Amino acid sequence: MTDLNPQAKQMADESMVRNLDAQARAIWPQEVPLIRRYALPAEPRILDAGCGTGEASWRLAELFPRASVLAVDILDQSLDLARSRYARFAPRLRFDHQSIYELRAADHTFDLVVCRHVLHSIPHADRAIAELSRVTRPGGYLHLIPEDYGMLHFQRAALDPRDFWHDAPAKFAAATGTDLFLGRHTFGILAAMHFEEIKMDYIIVDTLRVPRETFAAIIEAWRDGYSEAIGQFTRFSRQSAADYFNQMIANIRDPRGYAVWMVPVASARLR
Ligand SMILES: C[S@@+](CC[C@H](N)C(=O)[O-])C[C@H]1O[C@@H](n2cnc3c(N)ncnc32)[C@H](O)[C@@H]1O
Numbered sequence: 001m002t003d004l005n006p007q008a009k010q011m012a013d014e015s016m017v018r019n020l021d022a023q024a025r026a027i028w029p030q031e032v033p034l035i036r037r038y039a040l041p042a043e044p045r046i047l048d049a050g051c052g053t054g055e056a057s058w059r060l061a062e063l064f065p066r067a068s069v070l071a072v073d074i075l076d077q078s079l080d081l082a083r084s085r086y087a088r089f090a091p092r093l094r095f096d097h098q099s100i101y102e103l104r105a106a107d108h109t110f111d112l113v114v115c116r117h118v119l120h121s122i123p124h125a126d127r128a129i130a131e132l133s134r135v136t137r138p139g140g141y142l143h144l145i146p147e148d149y150g151m152l153h154f155q156r157a158a159l160d161p162r163d164f165w166h167d168a169p170a171k172f173a174a175a176t177g178t179d180l181f182l183g184r185h186t187f188g189i190l191a192a193m194h195f196e197e198i199k200m201d202y203i204i205v206d207t208l209r210v211p212r213e214t215f216a217a218i219i220e221a222w223r224d225g226y227s228e229a230i231g232q233f234t235r236f237s238r239q240s241a242a243d244y245f246n247q248m249i250a251n252i253r254d255p256r257g258y259a260v261w262m263v264p265v266a267s268a269r270l271r
Helices: 008-012 014-036 055-063 076-085 125-134 161-176 182-191 212-233 238-253
Strands: 045-049 068-073 093-097 110-116 136-145 195-206 260-270
Touching: 008 014, 008 076, 008 212, 014 055, 014 076, 014 136, 014 195, 014 212, 014 260, 045 055, 045 125, 055 068, 055 076, 055 093, 055 110, 068 076, 076 093, 110 125, 125 136, 125 182, 161 212, 161 238, 182 195, 182 260, 195 212, 212 238
Parallel strands: 045 068, 045 110, 068 093, 110 136
Antiparallel strands: 136 260, 195 260
16 A cells, blocks of 8 residues: 655654745745735635645735635644644634545635645645645635756756756655656646646745755755655665755855755646
8 A cells, every 4th residue: 555645754853844944934935926816705715735834824824814724734743833833823724634635625615725845745646636626616726836856956066966866856756656756747637637727837946036044944954854765765875865965055055156946836726
């Protein structure tokens, strides 16, 4: 049987709390204009599926002051942290233990369904997207960040990061039954379903648009959370993975260095 949560250990690691914080600080400022495009009712019902520590959930509640936001995840420690951090938004913002494969909401419940940084890390992304579409109301919107590890570019130094990014995610994905290049495949998944206005946009996390320390904090968290599993699943040892990550971090911190992570945002409207 396929493990439906193959990154459970990494998601529960303390490094993930840092990672989600840094990712949100890097990404959200460019994401807001994309979210504002959606024609939502005055009191939108929003689902944040796979909410983690609630970084996007509270930002959505703040962005839409009359919205009700349901944020779900299967990791109780993240849900507890989110509930304690963002109690000020209750009861408009609720955190609940639910799986993205089997949501408890009735069909056509939400005006906006958000799913960020989740679908590449679990198997059967298409099944999860079908479940998200089930709970979206006709005319409502799906807003996804399906990561793609072929969209990160760093400068070469003693090591060539292209070797790492070319090989490690493919092997990691094969070992975990996931698609770590999901970004480029999401359009096709949506096009095969009942969606219209399908768009692919990109948030550019680079050393010009995002503070170097914020970008570096993301890669530091990946180093701390994922080097061991990379050592297990790929031809790179744990130490070698850490060496590559450390070089990428130095690249980002170098005032003359340039690095970029292109973060795909897929959105669509349910017919
Ligand atoms: C990288 S975090 C993203 C958190 C959040 N969406 C954000 O943007 O900050 C991925 C989350 O997906 C959750 N997850 C994994 N499988 C899930 C499932 N079947 N149902 C709900 N959440 C799931 C993990 O527990 C983890 O908290």
